[in-house]
Amino acid sequence: xxxxxxxxxxxxxxxxxxxxxxxxxxxxxxxxxxxxxxxxxxxxxxxxxxxxxxxxxxxxxxxxxxxxxxxxxxxxxxxxxxxxxxxxxxxxxxxxxxxxxxxxxxxxxxxxxxxxxxxxxxxxxxxxxxxxxxxxxxxxxxxxxxxxxxxxxxxxxxxxxxxxxxxxxxxxxxxxxxxxxxxxxxxxxxxxxxxxxxxxxxxxxxxxxxxxxxxxxxxxxxxxxxxxxxxxxxxxxxxxxxxxxxxxxxxxxxxxxxxxxxxxxxxxxxxxxxxxxxxxxxxxx
Amino acid sequence: xxxxxxxxxxxxxxxxxxxxxxxxxxxxxxxxxxxxxxxxxxxxxxxxxxxxxxxxxxxxxxxxxxxxxxxxxxxxxxxxxxxxxxxxxxxxxxxxxxxxxxxxxxxxxxxxxxxxxxxxxxxxxxxxxxxxxxxxxxxxxxxxxxxxxxxxxxxxxxxxxxxxxxxxxxxxxxxxxxxxxxxxxxxxxxxxxxxxxxxxxxxxxxxxxxxxxxxxxxxxxxxxxxxxxxxxxxxxxxxxxxxxxxxxxxxxxxxxxxxxxxxxxxxxxxxxxxxxxxxxxxxxxxxxxxxxxxxxxxxxxxxxxxxxxxxxxxxxxxxxxxxxxxxxxxxxxxxxxxxxxxxxxxxxxxxxxxxxxxxxxxxxxxxxxxxx
Numbered sequence: 001x002x003x004x005x006x007x008x009x010x011x012x013x014x015x016x017x018x019x020x021x022x023x024x025x026x027x028x029x030x031x032x033x034x035x036x037x038x039x040x041x042x043x044x045x046x047x048x049x050x051x052x053x054x055x056x057x058x059x060x061x062x063x064x065x066x067x068x069x070x071x072x073x074x075x076x077x078x079x080x081x082x083x084x085x086x087x088x089x090x091x092x093x094x095x096x097x098x099x100x101x102x103x104x105x106x107x108x109x110x111x112x113x114x115x116x117x118x119x120x121x122x123x124x125x126x127x128x129x130x131x132x133x134x135x136x137x138x139x140x141x142x143x144x145x146x147x148x149x150x151x152x153x154x155x156x157x158x159x160x161x162x163x164x165x166x167x168x169x170x171x172x173x174x175x176x177x178x179x180x181x182x183x184x185x186x187x188x189x190x191x192x193x194x195x196x197x198x199x200x201x202x203x204x205x206x207x208x209x210x211x212x213x214x215x216x217x218x219x220x221x222x223x224x225x226x227x228x229x230x231x232x233x234x235x236x237x238x239x240x241x242x243x244x245x246x247x248x249x250x251x252x253x254x255x256x257x258x259x260x261x262x263x264x265x266x267x268x269x270x271x272x273x274x275x276x277x278x279x280x281x282x283x284x285x
Numbered sequence: 286x287x288x289x290x291x292x293x294x295x296x297x298x299x300x301x302x303x304x305x306x307x308x309x310x311x312x313x314x315x316x317x318x319x320x321x322x323x324x325x326x327x328x329x330x331x332x333x334x335x336x337x338x339x340x341x342x343x344x345x346x347x348x349x350x351x352x353x354x355x356x357x358x359x360x361x362x363x364x365x366x367x368x369x370x371x372x373x374x375x376x377x378x379x380x381x382x383x384x385x386x387x388x389x390x391x392x393x394x395x396x397x398x399x400x401x402x403x404x405x406x407x408x409x410x411x412x413x414x415x416x417x418x419x420x421x422x423x424x425x426x427x428x429x430x431x432x433x434x435x436x437x438x439x440x441x442x443x444x445x446x447x448x449x450x451x452x453x454x455x456x457x458x459x460x461x462x463x464x465x466x467x468x469x470x471x472x473x474x475x476x477x478x479x480x481x482x483x484x485x486x487x488x489x490x491x492x493x494x495x496x497x498x499x500x501x502x503x504x505x506x507x508x509x510x511x512x513x514x515x516x517x518x519x520x521x522x523x524x525x526x527x528x529x530x531x532x533x534x535x536x537x538x539x540x541x542x543x544x545x546x547x548x549x550x551x552x553x554x555x556x557x558x559x560x561x562x563x564x565x566x567x568x569x570x571x572x573x574x575x576x577x578x579x580x581x582x583x584x585x586x587x588x589x590x591x592x593x594x595x596x597x598x599x600x601x602x603x604x605x606x607x608x609x610x611x612x613x614x615x616x617x618x619x620x621x622x623x624x625x626x627x628x629x630x631x632x633x634x635x636x637x638x639x640x641x642x643x644x645x646x647x648x649x650x651x652x653x654x655x656x657x
Contacts, residue, residue: 089534116536128531130524137520147537149545152518194531201536 035119035204036103042067042205042235043088048097050083050261057083058094059261065205070231072246073239074272075258076282081239082125084258085207089122090115101205113147121198125209127190131183135174135193138182139165142197164200171226172196188219195226205235212245224248243273243283257282294511299594303504310341310500315493331489338496338564340604341503345557347584347596348503348510349550354582355591356514357546358526360444363451364554365578366458367426371555372568373462374425376475377409378418379486379563383479395477396470406468415482422559423552430551431544438543443529452575459573474569481563492564499560503597506553510593513549522546523591583622587629589636598638 035042043065050058058080065071075081086092087099090112099107105118116122130138143161145151157165169175172192177185182193191211198206211227212220220242227236227249240246246255250269257265257278265275272278295303314337317329346368353359380394389398393405411417433454437447465471484491513519524532525539532539562568571577580603588599603625611618633640 091530111538112530112533113536113538116534122534124530128528130520130527130531132523132527133520140517141520141524141532141537142535144536147535149518149541152521152542153513153516155517197531197535 035101035105037067038103040066042069042102043237044098044100045084045088046098048084048087048099049095050080050087050092051095056261058087061097061258061262063256063263065235065237067204067235068232070227070236070238070249070253072250072253072255072269073237073258074241074243074246074255074282075264078260079258080261081258082209083261085122085209085237085239088115088207089120116201116203117147119202119204120207121201121203121205122207123191123194123198123209123211125213127187127194129182129185129190129193129197132181134179135169135182135185136165136178138193138197139168139200142200144200144202168196168199171199173222188215191215191223192219195223199230203234206230206237208236208238210239210241212240212242220245221248294508294515303507307500307504311497314496318493319489331492334489334492334496335564336608338492338499339561340601340608341496341499342557342561342564343581343584343604344597344600345499345503345506345560346554346581347588347600348506348593349553349557350581350585351590351593351596352510352513352546352553353550354585355593355596356519356526357522357543359543359547360448360582361451361550362448362575362578362582363453363455364550364581365573365575366451366455367430367551367554368558368561369455369458369462369568369570369572370426370429371422371558372562372572373469373475373558374418374421374555375559375562376478376568377412377421378415379478379481380470380475381409381413382481383477386479387477394470394475396465396473397468400465409468419559422555426555427548427552430548434544434547435540438540438547452578455573455578456575459570462570462573470569472570474567475562476567476569478563478566486563486566495560495564499564502556502560506556507593507597510553513546514593518542518545580622583626585636587625587633587636589639589642592636592638592642595636595638599636602637 041064043063045061045063048058048061049056057078061080061084063084073081073084083092087094088101088107090107090110094108097108101107101115101118101120107115107120110118130141133141140157140161143164145155145161166175169178172195174185174189174193174196177189182190185193191214195208195211208227212223215223224245227238228251230236238246238249247269252268254266255269255272256263257272257275259277259281264281265272265278267275273283314329314334317327318331318334321328323330346364349367350361350364353361383394385392387395387398389395391398393402397405412421437450442450461467462469462474463472469475478486480486481491484494514522521532521537521542524535524537525542529539558568558572584599584603585596586599587603588597589595603622607618607622610621614621629636635643
């Protein structure tokens with residue numbers, strides 16, 4: 001409860017070095033073209049440190065993700081995977097270090113809604129959807145649009161927006177469930193709905209925290225196919241424990257193994273899997 | 286036309302219900318009270334008109350409470366403060382409207398003469414004008430809600446912590462208003478009103494006009510509330526209630542949303558308070574007592590959170606029973622209220638209307654099942 005009472009939003013806020021929204025800001029859409037990835041890098045973390053009451057959750061973390069990449073992040077419990085996502089999405093402020101989205105957007109200075117508008121979508125470890133609202137309404141709320149109070153009061157869906165929602169319903173295969181309260185969905189379906197909600201935001205970068213957890217094998221495989229089809233168009237960072245799933249989606253892409261808050265090993269899955277240190281702390285012999 | 290989202294305000298049945306309510310309160314009650322002679326069995330006494338008018342004021346408060354508690358998940362245990370402040374603003378005008386007809390035949394309200402004050406405090410300036418007093422009815426509680434809400438929501442104070450702070454706010458203000466020096470009549474508050482806008486305040490016609498106004502505003506606020514909760518904004522509020530972090534990560538800043546509904550709710554409460562005072566004829570600091578605010582939450586819980594109509598029923602039911610009970614067994618009322626609350630929490634967790642709705646839905650499903 002302490003964390004909930006902590007004042008995080010009063011921190012100095014500045015968007016992309018330009019406007020200075022007040023604490024009431026964050027509802028306005030940010031132009032995605034603001035994102036400058038001329039050097040091919042979409043996410044750049046350097047020298048990040050986070051500690052909680054003396055415990056170093058993140059320890060001098062350096063990580064670079066290229067645009068269009070599908071990066072898997074593995075590592076034992078407590079390696080700092082979720083904390084890293086907290087830092088990227090503005091939930092946790094790093095003690096020091098730099099976190100840039102593209103060339104210009106300093107993530108350490110933005111609030112959670114502002115980061116979401118800038119183009120970073122996040123799926124939580126535990127699927128988090130609006131349980132009392134229908135699947136359709138969940139997607140409607142996530143849709144990229146003006147998210148200020150007055151705009152919401154007068155908002156009516158346009159035909160184009162309906163099409164967008166229906167496309168996503170199809171993609172996450174929940175057409176038949178569209179008007180059921182999302183609280184009644186199965187665990188796997190909730191995971192998919194949450195992914196659908198992220199896509200409604202038209203993000204540039206997707207952070208997926210254990211997206212295959214609690215899914216059946218068939219669902220897991222379908223998720224893998226979905227992520228592979230999204231890579232390229234979007235940039236994905238996937239945190240997972242399921243090595244088979246990682247094998248399915250990483251192909252010959254780069255995999256990062258975190259340990260005690262910093263990068264232990266990075267490279268193609270084969271190389272990481274055969275790294276002595278990774279075997280030692282994570283995979284076991 | 287569009288079945289994907291609830292975008293209409295009411296279905297035909299609800300509109301019909303509203304029309305019936307309007308016909309009864311705006312046509313039937315005035316006729317039964319004013320036109321039907323007193324001896325007749327059909328005559329509705331002024332006692333009943335006042336009682337129902339008072340209960341409708343409470344119903345408006347319950348409606349306002351449902352917007353913040355039922356729809357947004359913010360439990361305020363201090364909503365009485367907004368009601369009382371609206372009432373006090375109206376009371377200031379009514380005190381000034383007494384003119385020199387008070388016990389001391391002074392331009393100043395009686396309690397100020399009693400305190401030996403020679404002139405009006407600055408915040409009483411202009412209150413002899415009805416319109417300015419109406420501005421105060423909205424402005425003072427609205428600003429208080431805005432400032433209090435801004436700091437509370439910005440600091441991300443939630444749940445029981447928020448409830449406790451609202452309770453402290455209303456309690457502290459009550460203590461302040463109890464003091465004679467505050468300039469609001471101390472523990473006696475304002476009473477002995479004579480007239481409103483030149484009309485005798487206790488005349489049957491004035492009472493019927495106030496009654497009709499209350500009924501009309503009740504309908505108006507119900508439509509406004511319904512408009513809000515069926516809009517996308519209403520769905521964002523429900524989303525904040527269910528998963529606030531997901532709302533933030535979806536690009537919404539919850540602060541202005543919470544602030545909006547919080548201030549709207551406070552202003553609706555304040556207007557209810559302003560309607561309450563001329564009908565009941567008194568306003569004093571006990572309206573701000575924490576127990577009163579808790580009672581508001583009970584009306585909403587009994588009627589059914591997040592249904593808008595439910596809290597209206599809850600407020601009517603509880604206050605109806607209360608007015609009978611406090612005459613028959615006055616010393617047991619609080620025990621009885623507590624008992625109702627416990628029973629509702631245990632057996633009707635969704636409130637009277639909530640349970641009724643789910644019963645009807647189940648019946649409907651069964652019917653469909655039989656047909657299939």
